[in-house]
Amino acid sequence: MTAVLEVRDLRTEFFTAAGTVRAVNDVSFSLDEGEIIGLVGESGSGKSVTGFSLLGLIDAPGRITGGSVRLNGSELVGMSRGELRRRRGREIAMIFQDPIATLNPLLTIGQQMGLALSAHERLSPKATEDRCTEALERVGIPSARARLKSYPHEFSGGMRQRVAIAIALLHRPKVIVADEPTTALDVSIQAQIVTEMKMLAREFGVAMIWISHDLAVVSGIASRILVMYAGRIVETGTAAEVLRNPIHPYTRGLLDSMPHATRPGEMLRQIPGSMPSMLSLPPGCAFAPRCPRADAACTAVPELVQQGGRSWRCVHPLTQPDHEGATA
Amino acid sequence: MLAFIVQRALQAILVMAVMSVIVFVGVYAVGNPVDIVIPPDATIAMREEVIRRLGLDLPLWKQYGIFAWNLLHGDFGRSFVYNMPVLELIGGRLPATLELVLISILFATVVGVSLGIYAGVKPDSLLSKLIMGLSILGFSVPSFWVGLILILTFAVSLGILPAGGRGETVTVFGVPWSFLTLNGLSHIVLPALNLALFKLAMMIRLARAGTREAMLSDTVKFARAAGLSEATILRRHVLKLISIPIITVFGLELGSTLAFAVVTETIFSWPGVGKLIIDSITVLDRPVMVAYLVLTAFLFVMINFTVDLVFAAIDPRIRSGRQSA
Numbered sequence: 084m085t086a087v088l089e090v091r092d093l094r095t096e097f098f099t100a101a102g103t104v105r106a107v108n109d110v111s112f113s114l115d116e117g118e119i120i121g122l123v124g125e126s127g128s129g130k131s132v133t134g135f136s137l138l139g140l141i142d143a144p145g146r147i148t149g150g151s152v153r154l155n156g157s158e159l160v161g162m163s164r165g166e167l168r169r170r171r172g173r174e175i176a177m178i179f180q181d182p183i184a185t186l187n188p189l190l191t192i193g194q195q196m197g198l199a200l201s202a203h204e205r206l207s208p209k210a211t212e213d214r215c216t217e218a219l220e221r222v223g224i225p226s227a228r229a230r231l232k233s234y235p236h237e238f239s240g241g242m243r244q245r246v247a248i249a250i251a252l253l254h255r256p257k258v259i260v261a262d263e264p265t266t267a268l269d270v271s272i273q274a275q276i277v278t279e280m281k282m283l284a285r286e287f288g289v290a291m292i293w294i295s296h297d298l299a300v301v302s303g304i305a306s307r308i309l310v311m312y313a314g315r316i317v318e319t320g321t322a323a324e325v326l327r328n329p330i331h332p333y334t335r336g337l338l339d340s341m342p343h344a345t346r347p348g349e350m351l352r353q354i355p356g357s358m359p360s361m362l363s364l365p366p367g368c369a370f371a372p373r374c375p376r377a378d379a380a381c382t383a384v385p386e387l388v389q390q391g392g393r394s395w396r397c398v399h400p401l402t403q404p405d406h407e408g409a410t411a
Numbered sequence: 412m413l414a415f416i417v418q419r420a421l422q423a424i425l426v427m428a429v430m431s432v433i434v435f436v437g438v439y440a441v442g443n444p445v446d447i448v449i450p451p452d453a454t455i456a457m458r459e460e461v462i463r464r465l466g467l468d469l470p471l472w473k474q475y476g477i478f479a480w481n482l483l484h485g486d487f488g489r490s491f492v493y494n495m496p497v498l499e500l501i502g503g504r505l506p507a508t509l510e511l512v513l514i515s516i517l518f519a520t521v522v523g524v525s526l527g528i529y530a531g532v533k534p535d536s537l538l539s540k541l542i543m544g545l546s547i548l549g550f551s552v553p554s555f556w557v558g559l560i561l562i563l564t565f566a567v568s569l570g571i572l573p574a575g576g577r578g579e580t581v582t583v584f585g586v587p588w589s590f591l592t593l594n595g596l597s598h599i600v601l602p603a604l605n606l607a608l609f610k611l612a613m614m615i616r617l618a619r620a621g622t623r624e625a626m627l628s629d630t631v632k633f634a635r636a637a638g639l640s641e642a643t644i645l646r647r648h649v650l651k652l653i654s655i656p657i658i659t660v661f662g663l664e665l666g667s668t669l670a671f672a673v674v675t676e677t678i679f680s681w682p683g684v685g686k687l688i689i690d691s692i693t694v695l696d697r698p699v700m701v702a703y704l705v706l707t708a709f710l711f712v713m714i715n716f717t718v719d720l721v722f723a724a725i726d727p728r729i730r731s732g733r734q735s736a
């Protein structure tokens with residue numbers, strides 16, 4: 084497998100009046116062709132900013148201040164605006180949480196798809212209509228050609244998100260960043276969309292970064308999981324291993340607060356406390372104030388340890404994988 | 412859509428009926444025009460004759476009845492002072508006001524929206540700060556003062572633009588227009604600028620606020636993520652998203668400026684309806700006042716109606732859902 088996306092030591096900072104927010108802090112990972120990885124963490128941990136950084140869509144007062152993002156072999160960090168724009172939508176696409184907000188209420192679906200198409204291709208009106216129809220059919224929208232004339236408010240929430248997915252897939256990009264794409268939807272629709280996106284990803288060989296605050300949703304679609312806390316990746320591994328044998332106390336906390344992790348009648352165990360403000364991160368491990376295992380050793384930022392296909396940032400890991408990759 | 416139009420039309424008729432009563436009674440209460448219309452040395456007999464001819468001896472409800480009946484037949488009555496049909500009188504003045512107001516509002520909208528969008532897209536640039544400073548100025552200085560300064564600067568000191576009047580006109584479809592001659596145009600510049608300044612400031616603020624909100628919206632983020640260029644995003648997404656408040660204000664301003672361009676028209680001796688109405692108030696020329704106010708109400712009703720239609724054309728949610736609203 085070759086990596087379509089390689090992220091090394093990525094750093095994104097916001098220079099606000101209140102101080103510097105390091106929303107993405109030395110993030111590294113790679114994404115293979117057709118692979119789906121999940122990026123999990125509580126709200127405010129830097130997942131969305133990571134996603135936007137990958138598309139070069141960080142606006143002032145923010146900026147990528149370090150590291151590298153290689154997409155299909157070319158370096159995106161430092162690339163000109165025009166070059167970046169030509170890659171967005173064509174090589175890497177993104178979908179968002181709330182399809183009501185992402186689609187323009189004043190334009191028809193056909194007009195919006197047409198705009199996305201013409202961003203990269205010159206097509207006749209007829210060819211545009213055919214392409215858009217095809218794209219809508221692929222994501223399971225009935226009587227697609229007629230629906231091109233419909234406006235977003237004439238679709239249900241799930242259908243709207245399918246339209247957004249169709250737009251993201253128009254140019255068959257290699258990578259899609261899906262930022263909480265099912266969070267705003269009903270639970271039953273969530274499951275449908277997850278299944279469909281898994282199939283689409285396989286069919287098109289598109290790799291995905293599936294961002295969610297919900298470990299349960301991510302474990303249903305991703306083969307690998309990155310756990311993010313306060314701008315840093317604190318643990319990675321295959322979905323099965325991370326769920327079965329979490330190494331980082333934060334991951335353990337996320338697992339314990341999942342509804343099905345507890346026996347019936349038992350209270351959900353939320354992680355005590357809340358994420359620290361990114362403006363005033365504690366020195367050392369950012370999780371220390373909430374961590375049951377914290378001690379004096381945690382006052383230095385834990386190094387990233389890589390072993391047996393997993394990695395973590397914690398001086399007191401819960402378990403340690405052996406060298407073959409199986410977890411003890 | 413048809414139901415919407417019919418409903419709006421009925422509403423408009425009701426508003427007009429109520430307005431005509433309020434206007435008529437209101438103007439009646441202002442004062443008795445008899446003393447102004449009739450020369451002081453007239454005999455009692457002449458006096459009574461005039462009062463009877465003008466219908467001023469009838470009870471109020473009867474006077475209104477006659478007025479309303481004539482109105483329905485398109486007859487607004489005759490001016491006491493000019494002794495000519497009111498409609499002709501107002502019609503003769505309207506083109507002057509119309510061209511002045513349209514030019515100033517179109518200028519304010521086109522320039523204001525462009526500057527506002529720029530300031531919204533680049534809020535931190537020096538030019539944007541300059542634009543916003545200008546808009547605060549436009550809000551805070553009184554219009555008559557700006558008018559005087561404009562005259563002092565461009566007409567008196569520099570002597571490059573005329574201080575008042577309409578200048579040369581060209582007659583098209585039997586109506587004289589100034590903006591079609593170079594000389595006429597030079598006469599329009601200062602009053603139009605004077606009239607436009609406040610509206611310009613308002614359009615800048617409106618467009619900037621809308622643009623800033625739109626630029627931060629998920630719609631724009633999603634469009635960027637799809638690789639649309641900033642120019643396309645501005646043209647196809649942002650302009651549409653900010654259009655509704657702008658059209659609302661455009662309509663309201665068009666109506667109120669057409670009706671009340673008085674200050675500017677007075678300062679620049681612009682022979683429009685504003686001056687006519689002020690004159691007719693001072694001499695209590697009742698038919699002119701009534702007709703003018705009724706026409707103004709009609710103007711507002713029509714503008715609101717048009718604005719609603721434009722909304723429906725722009726926003727599909729209004730077309731499909733809120734017809735009954």
Ligand SMILES: Nc1ncnc2c1ncn2[C@@H]1O[C@H](COP(=O)(O)OP(=O)(O)O)[C@@H](O)[C@H]1O
Pocket residue numbers: 097099104106124125126127128129130131132133143144145361
């Ligand atoms: N435009 C911005 N200006 C300043 N800080 C920002 C901006 N966008 C995001 N941040 C900060 O970056 C951090 C991560 O945000 P985000 O990536 O949206 O979190 P998540 O998606 O994980 O919920 C937050 O602390 C947030 O305050």
Ligand code: SF4
Pocket residue numbers: 331332333368369370371372374375376377378380381385396397398399400
């Ligand atoms: S480094 Fe220390 S504080 Fe941080 S997670 Fe590990 S044990 Fe907890």
Ligand SMILES: [Mg+2]
Pocket residue numbers: 127130131132262
């Ligand atoms: Mg987010």
